[in-house]
Amino acid sequence: MSRIGKLPIAIPAGVTVTVSNDNVVTVKGPKGELSQQVDPLISVNVEGAVCHVTRPNDEKESRAKHGLYRALIHNMVVGVSEGYKKTLELVGVGYRVEAQGQILNFSLGYTHPIYLGLPKEVKVETKSERNQNPLVILESADKQLLGQICAKIRSFRKPEPYKGKGIKFQGEVLRRKAGKSAGK
Numbered sequence: 001m002s003r004i005g006k007l008p009i010a011i012p013a014g015v016t017v018t019v020s021n022d023n024v025v026t027v028k029g030p031k032g033e034l035s036q037q038v039d040p041l042i043s044v045n046v047e048g049a050v051c052h053v054t055r056p057n058d059e060k061e062s063r064a065k066h067g068l069y070r071a072l073i074h075n076m077v078v079g080v081s082e083g084y085k086k087t088l089e090l091v092g093v094g095y096r097v098e099a100q101g102q103i104l105n106f107s108l109g110y111t112h113p114i115y116l117g118l119p120k121e122v123k124v125e126t127k128s129e130r131n132q133n134p135l136v137i138l139e140s141a142d143k144q145l146l147g148q149i150c151a152k153i154r155s156f157r158k159p160e161p162y163k164g165k166g167i168k169f170q171g172e173v174l175r176r177k178a179g180k181s182a183g184k
Contacts, residue, residue, distance in 0.1 A: 002055075002063060002066040002067040002070075004067035004070055004071055005053055005066035005069075005070045007070065008050045008051065008052055009050065009052075009053070009070065009073055009077055010049065010077075011049045011050065011051055011077060012029075012049075012077070012081045013049075014029055014081065015029040015030075015077060015080055016028045017046050017073075017077065018046070019038075019045075019046060023037065023039070023042075023044075024036070024037050024038070025044055025073055025076070027073070027077055027079075027080050028080065029077075029079075029080025029081045029141075030080070030081065031081065031082070031083045032079075032080055032121070032141040032142075034079060034080060034141060036069075036072050036073065036076060039065050039069065041055065041056065041061065041062045041065055042054070042055055042065050042066060042069045043055075043056070044069070044073065051073060053066065053069055053073065054066075075144070076142075078143075079141035079142055079143055080141050083140065083141050084139070084140055084141070084142075084143050085137065085139045086137075086138050086146055086147075086150050086169065087136070087137050087138075088135065088136040088138070088150060088153055088154065088167055088168070088169060089133045089134075089135055089167070089168055089169070089170045090106075090108070090133055090136070090157075090167055091133050091159065091164055091166060091167075091168060092108070092109060092157070092165040092166065094107065094109060095107065095108055095109065095133075095134060095157075095167075096128065096134055097126050097128075097134050097136055098126055098128075099124050099126045099136075102117060102118045102119075102120065103116070103117050104118065104124065104126075104136065104153070106153075108156055108167075109157070114156055116152065116153065118149065119145065119149075121140050121141065121142055121145060122138055122139070122140045122145065122146065122149060123138070123139040123140065124136065124137070124139075125137040125139075135170065136153065138150065150169070153167060154166075154167050154169075159172075159174050161174065161175060161176055161177040162176070162177055162179055164176065
């Protein structure tokens with residue numbers, strides 16, 4: 001039995017989980033509404049304030065999907081009740097970011113600014129304080145969407161191992177390399 005898949009999903013107060021006939025799980029809560037199509041192999045049962053994900057047999061495919069769908073449904077429940085938050089830090093001289101509504105404007109040392117439009121499900125905030133690295137704070141109920149956006153922002157200027165310049169998650173520890181050693 002899957003260690004993750006067999007764990008029950010606790011449904012907090014104010015959150016409703018419904019399963020439709022075509023295996024679509026919909027989770028509604030104070031932070032929004034999310035839905036996920038579940039494979040027909042996996043069955044989802046909601047009993048009171050607990051949700052169980054079960055599989056019919058021990059075939060390789062159903063074992064693989066058991067833990068996956070349990071984790072996806074759990075992430076949706078946590079997202080609509082508490083929400084997810086990620087903070088990105090811009091490390092580098094002259095690196096700047098500013099938010100104009102749902103559009104982020106990055107200055108990352110290229111010859112041109114980079115503009116990124118964000119979906120309405122994501123709330124964005126930027127902080128630029130003197131003698132501090134600029135921060136981008138992203139909040140959303142959808143963990144998957146938030147991760148994709150963070151990966152896209154990070155891809156504009158990945159952190160490099162020599163000086164540590166680039167866009168990184170706040171608190172992330174980078175493996176640093178020694179530079180060239182002086183020749184004779």
